[in-house]
Amino acid sequence: MGAGWSMRSMIARVPGTRPACGLAPISCEGDGASRPHPSQMPERLSLGLVGTGWVTGLHLPVLRRLDRTVLAGVVSGSAERASAVTGRWGGTAHTDLGQMLEAEHPDAVLVCLPPDRTAAACRVLIERRVPFLTEKPLAAGAADAEAVERDLEGVDLVIAVGYNWRGLDFLPAVRERLAERPARLVVGRWTGRLPPPPWWRHVVESGGQVVEQATHLYDAARFLVGEAEVHGAASAHSPRADHPDADVDSVAAAVLRFETGAIGAFVNTSVLDSDVIELELISDGRRTIVRMHAGPAGPRWSLVTDDGDGERETPTQRDPYEVQDEAFLDAVEARDPSRALCTYADALATDRLVRSVVAATGSRG
Ligand SMILES: NC(=O)c1ccc[n+]([C@@H]2O[C@H](COP(=O)([O-])OP(=O)(O)OC[C@H]3O[C@@H](n4cnc5c(N)ncnc54)[C@H](OP(=O)(O)O)[C@@H]3O)[C@@H](O)[C@H]2O)c1
Structure with a gap:
């Protein structure tokens, strides 16, 4: 210091x-x-x-x-x-x-x-x-x-x-499950609404949804599974009647390969009126899902596990912020x-990963 x-x-x-x-x-x-x-x-x-x-x-x-x-x-x-x-x-x-x-x-x-x-x-x-x-x-x-x-x-x-998301109190339990049975497939979904700030809609101000929002999923995946390379991605922009100024992509999808051998599939969109936001880690016989519940008062999170005997959902005991x-x-x-x-260095690794996704789409974000 x-x-x-x-x-x-x-x-x-x-x-x-x-x-x-x-x-x-x-x-x-x-x-x-x-x-x-x-x-x-x-x-x-x-x-x-x-x-x-x-x-x-x-x-x-x-x-x-x-x-x-x-x-x-x-x-x-x-x-x-x-x-x-x-x-x-x-x-x-x-x-x-x-x-x-x-x-x-x-x-x-x-x-x-x-x-x-x-x-x-x-x-x-x-x-x-x-x-x-x-x-x-x-x-x-x-x-x-x-x-x-x-x-x-x-x-x-x-x-x-x-x-x-790194402050989620159930991440040690997630790590334990992954240590027992490593993730083979990592599925990230940030499918939801258009956030209200005007800057969010403009690539030069926000970077677009992958860089600004889905980045939480990519960061959590790096944190829990390891480093990954982008194997391909695609995105599309559709005009919004309510916000003709919006130039960010409306949908994107990416395929990753993690250093562990796990395959990643990540999708995001902001064209909906409801939200499904989660990172699903699929191991032999097991699902482990980090789920975010969006709300006007701020987000909440829960851990969902399914070992073939039905889903169990456990909310966080402590606010990750x-x-x-x-x-x-x-x-x-x-x-x-x-x-x-x-x-900062760790965040930069996530930043480089999401920018590789955007680059693979051939779009600006
Ligand atoms: N970790 C998370 O869960 C999480 C959640 C939401 C957002 N974020 C991040 O937090 C940051 C702020 O997001 P937010 O949702 O708080 O945004 P926001 O509600 O739009 O607030 C942004 C603030 O930045 C200031 N600002 C300075 N220059 C600005 C400009 N040219 N246009 C608009 N605002 C400007 C504004 O303060 P003044 O007008 O008072 O100057 C405004 O209060 C973003 O980077 C976002 O990605 C993180």
């Missing part, structure tokens, strides 16, 4: 007192007799936040529950939107990342921007040696992600990438980049 981190740490770490909500710890709820006296509470990390959209709304409650951070600064393109977040969650509103870093000296930053904006923010944070968790995907275009990787050469910095954010805070506190659930 560079000296810059230590310096910031000394400046910015705040004792775990519970000031009135305003510039408050993220957790402003739950004050009560059961809480330890402030002098006994651990120091909290000061946190910066960039982006005030949907996924930010999943992280902030998690961080409140974890109760290990103080929200110091929020960056938005609009002062009003930044203030709307700080008014509820604490911290000071900013409209520029550099200014926020100068003013607040956060110990760590959360980047929740559209894919085409993400790499520029990451590069600023790397230049200033500020640990960060950035949402997936790494970028809309491959060149931006590779530029960040080049910036990271020789830099020892905690960086986590938001492949939150919470597991992920906790591991990131652990990594920041320990100054140990390897403690992040998904490092």
Whole structure:
């Protein structure tokens, strides 16, 4: 970890007192007799936040529950939107990342921007040696992600990438099943609705559905089964009457071969009004399915197993975003980049895989 981190740490770490909500710890709820006296509470990390959209709304409650951070600064393109977040969650509103870093000296930053904006923010944070968790995907275009990787050469910095499926609490059980009977076929399906943000519909802003969304399936497959090569892929675009501006492909399918010998078949589409999102691992006599249930309040996950005697479905006991954010805070506190659930280099391997899929389709994404 560079000296810059230590310096910031000394400046910015705040004792775990519970000031009135305003510039408050993220957790402003739950004050009560059961809480330890402030002098006994651990120091909290000061946190910066960039982006005030949907996924930010999943992280902030998690961080409140974890109760290990103080929200110091929020960056938005609009002062009003930044203030709307700080008014509820604490911290000071900013409209520029550099200014926020100068003013607040956060110990760590959360980047929740559209894919085409993400790499520029990451590069600023790397230049200033500020640990960060950035949402997936790494970028809309491959060149931006590779530029960040080049910036990271020789830099020892905690960086986590938001492949939150890695935080699913039942993955050890999945690994156990696969150790007993290896996957022969890996079937990924991200078949669902068109996400609402306008940027999502445009390849230059999102990278397209494989890069932005189905990437979770490819990452989970790499994580559980191993590395894979793309053996072929196809995609198609059909115009949308409701969104004539949309240029992302509407459907895509890819065939992969994993280093283990397993074959992969991955499909995705956004033309539906319902969702089936799952990664199915097929072994001799066994199905093991990681299933995501989309919902307006945020996704949920369950593990489905079938050993020939009917399906059993077990929901997660813990929010994977919470597991992920906790591991990131652990990594920041320990100054140990390897403690992040998904490092930048690991995410880049997923990024290269999904871009190989897109390249094999012959389309832009
Ligand atoms: N891991 C997951 O499960 C998961 C789930 C959903 C999304 N994500 C990822 O998280 C990132 C953000 O997604 P989201 O769903 O939160 O998107 P969103 O709701 O559209 O929010 C994006 C935020 O980025 C800021 N922004 C800056 N420049 C922008 C621009 N030119 N156009 C639009 N917004 C801009 C906006 O904040 P201001 O307007 O305040 O500046 C906006 O609040 C994406 O990379 C996405 O892939 C991950």
